Structure formats: C-alpha cells, structure tokens
Amino acid sequence: MIIPLKKSFKKTNLKMKYLFSLLFASFTCIMIAKAQRVSPHDSIYVVEDSVLIPTKSGIPISAIIVRKKLNTQPLPTILFYTTYYQGAGDAILGKRSADRDYAGVVAYARGIRTNLKDYAPYEHEGTDIYDIIDWISKQNWCNGKVGMYGGSYTGFSQWAAAKNIHPALKTIVPQVAVMPGFDFPMQNNVPIGNILSWSHDNIYKFPLLRRSIIFEWFENGTSFRSLDSLAGQSNPIFQNFLQHPSYDTYWKSLVPSPKEFSNINIPVLTTTGYYDGSEISALQYFKLHSRYNKKANHYFVVGPYNHWGGQRSASPNLMGYDIDSVANISMQELAFQWLNYILKNGQKPALLKDKVNYQVMGSNEWKHVPSLDKMNNDTLTFYLDKNVLNNNKPKKTTYISQTVDFKDRENQNTFYTPEIIFDTLDVSNGLVFTTIAFDNYFSINGSFFGNLSASINKMDMDVSMALYEQRADGKYFFLARYVGRASYAKDNSKRTLLNQNRKETIPFSNTHLISKKVSKGSKLVILLNVNKHPFEIINYGSGKTVADETIKDAGEPLIVRWYNDSFIKIPVWRN
16 A cells, blocks of 8 residues: 655655755765875876877867886876866876776866866767877877776767777777767756756856755746756856757767767677666667677676766665675776776686676676577566556556646656665656566566557657566565657657647657566556656646746646556566
8 A cells, every 4th residue: 555645745855855865975976086185105106187188179188197107118008088077186097097007097078177168068079089099009108009998978988989999999998878868968858957067067167056956946937948047157068958859960970870880899898787877878889889780899787786886886785775795896896807808918807708797686696698688588568557557458448547737836746766665655646557466586687668658638748657666565666767758759859749639659668777586476566657846857748849848838737648558568587
C-alpha cells in the first residue's frame, strides 16, 4: 500500500533533499580542491604552468606540463583536456600521470585561462586537440605516443579528437562522456534544470548561482529562456544551447560522423555507470563506433556508479545502496591499467574479459559478453492496462485518464529521489502500473524500450517513465528512467507536433542501461507521468518553442488518455 505524504510536507521535503544534495556536492568539490593543493612530494616534479601551445587558429591553448625530475628520457604522454579551471591544484591532474612514469599534460579548452571571449563549448575540440597533440609529439620529453583519458566534458573531447586522429594519438579512454545535444544540455530533447548553473558557475565564474533559482522559476511561471535574467547575469552559452532544441546539424557536427566512426581504429575503453547522467551518451558512442566500424577495438565497462564513480572511485554506498564488493573498484586505476597496456605494452586489465563488461547488481559478479545484444536472452513485454503491467495484449481497447494543471504550482509531477532504495513511492499525480510477483529470479540486462499510445488535448508534452523493482519486503529499488518530448519521439532532429485529441504512438528507446538481479517475490513497477517540476523545463503543450512558453500559455489543464495497447519491453537474462 502506498501512503502519500501530505502535500506541503512533500514539497518542502523534496526541496530540502535536493538543496542538501547540491550543498553536499559543493562541499565535496571544495574538499577535493583543497586536498589537491596539498602534496608533500612536489619536489620530485618538474611543473611548467601557463604554457601556451600554438594552434593553427592563432589562438593559443593554456597548459600545464608535469614530469618527474628523475625521468629525463622521452616518455609516452597522457593528455588530460578539460574545460574547467579550478586553480593551482589542477597540476595534480598531470601529477597522476607523472607518478606512473608518463609525461602529464593538462590542456584547457580554448579561452580558459586566456581570453574567455574565445571560448565556445564543444565547438573547437576537434581541431584544437589535433594541434595540441601535434605540439606534444614534437617535444623532447615525448616519445611520440600520446593517450587521453578522463570524464564528462573531458570524455567528449576525446571523441571530438577522434574525428580526425593525429598519428601520435594511440588510444582514448572516454569516461562518462557527454554527447552534446544528446544528453546535455538536454536528454531526448528535454533540457535539464541545471544547464544554466553549468556555465554560470564553472565557466564564467560569476558569483555562485543561488541554488533556489530553479524553484523561483517554477513558482513564478516565467519562461525557461529567462532563467539567466533571474540570475541577474546574461549568459550567452545558456542562450545558445536553447537555440538548438532539436538534435540538429549543430550538435551532430561536434561528434564523429558515421564515416569518421568507421575510421576510428585506435583502441578505446569506455567506462560509465547505471546512475551516471551521461550513460546514454557513453552507450551511444559505443553503439555508433561498433555499428560503423565492425572491427572496432572498443571495450565497454559499466556498473553501479554515478557520474563521479564512473570516472574515479566507486562509492561503497551509492545513494543508500550498498554496492556489491566486486563492484568497488577504481575506474581511474582501470584507465591507467589500460594506458599501460596500450602505451607501454603492459598486461591487459583483468576485468576486460570481453568487449562488454557489466556488473550484475545483487549477484556480486561481473559478466562479460562480446556485444550489448548478448547481455540478454529474453525480453519481457508488458502492456500498461488498468494499473497493471499485463503480460498479454488486452483484447479490448480502454484508457486511463490523467489531468495535469500547469497553473497549479502547489503540486509537482516528479520522480526525483536522492536515494535508490526507499520505503514508499511518491506518485506525484502520476500513474502506477505493477506486475504480479515473480516466481523465479532473473536479471534485467539492458535498456527498456516500447511504445506509448496516447491522445491529448494539446500539441505536445514531456513524458517521464521510471522503472522500479518492488522487493518482497515492500521497498522500492530505482532502476532506470526515460524522459522525452513527445513531438521528437519519432525523430529527435525534427519536431512534429501531436494532433489534438487524436490517438498517437510515442515510441521510446533511449533509456539508461541497467543490470540487476530481480529476486523471487519481487514485482516490477512503472511510474508514468508528465513533467511539471523545477528540475527540467516545463512543456505547456501550446506548440510554441518550449523555452519561450510561460504559465500564461498553460491554458486549460492537459488531459491525457493513456491507452492500454501501450507497452514496455524489458531485456532480461534467464538461467
């Protein structure tokens, strides 16, 4: 039985949990930065700071070069390319490589530490990194071999570099890699709430954006585009992002094309996590490389990690979930094992027994298969029928109605939880569909997908679908989520508005991959909803550019009819 919290408490409690999580994250970053500045062994390094690397564009790139004093011979070089400047402590990014007898280079994106007017996120990495590697390869401390590793934007930069690979670049290790336009600043064409703070805080270094601003925006009902006005600072990066609501040629040009993927023949190691916000991008890079280059030497590693754990060290307790002991590894150490393997003819990392390596949560074991489709040997199909996930397609077509009043800001439609395991499910005006209890255990292995059938009295909506395991003890285990704009469901590069009050098919597939053992007696649960909360943009359904819609465009409440021929498919492994 689900016991809903009182509305006022629920809203306040959600806000406090969210703000606390941001505060904790900020505190952690500060402590890490302080720790980076303290090193009792600085005397063993040669550190060259503020080196300017020339490029063909005429705009120099700022870099830090770190070597051990004892290493006087040419060495393979590790390039850590970043868009973030944190201060003197950044030298540790080069020291990590120097400690392992490499030359370590930390290079900053164009404009960072030089002239911010030259900065344009994602746009110049392909050419600039080629020039950086060319310069590195000609230095007397480099033996002509260069490798790259690192996560998030740094992960993206490696794929940008792979569009036109310099002969000296021998391998890349893109970790939790962002794919611009695909998962950031929007996922399935739905912009996320923190895209303003990304550039406001990290790039422009404006006074720290108040963390309550997205709640102010939600309560005021102003347009998403005006978010920087609430911050009191015009933000060109934020505004440029919003100029491209489709996954258009602008975004696609930033990563390898099919032909460029086919020419990527250097070894690649990708790492990510089930709870990494960039996991769908890491997956997409792997899928595209494997699709267009049948001989791709590409290894993929995924486990119970968030954005941090997928590039550094695992958290033994991830958002309230105690991960299996075998999952408690360092992805950073794995990256250096790989770099040693490729650049120094070292041993291949023991974890990489096949191309796809994944940890099955709840089993305390890793699995290894040659491709993503070999992760599963069966697919469960469920129809969303009268609050039940039904194995059989209903013989009679019916629907369940949902009403969403966008003018009502006292209540939210959200799935947000700071924890993976929790006692009760906050339905938040959504619809819940549940299976019967399973007689035998199995593993969910892969990304869920399916089709929603719906009719609405507006022209668009942003759909949220969260998947949970409800264990025999009644607790819920959050598995994965889909969020997507209905008007882009069939083609993320072209918006096609829905016909009002006409039954439409909304396919979905771009969801997070998951692997978890589902125990006997457990049930699977779907929470289906329409977005109306501060953590993502609000689509009022007027048909206008969503970033320009305000609460004045809300009009009458959205009425959705969810038809029972809607279905979800879940890939599984049965013994």
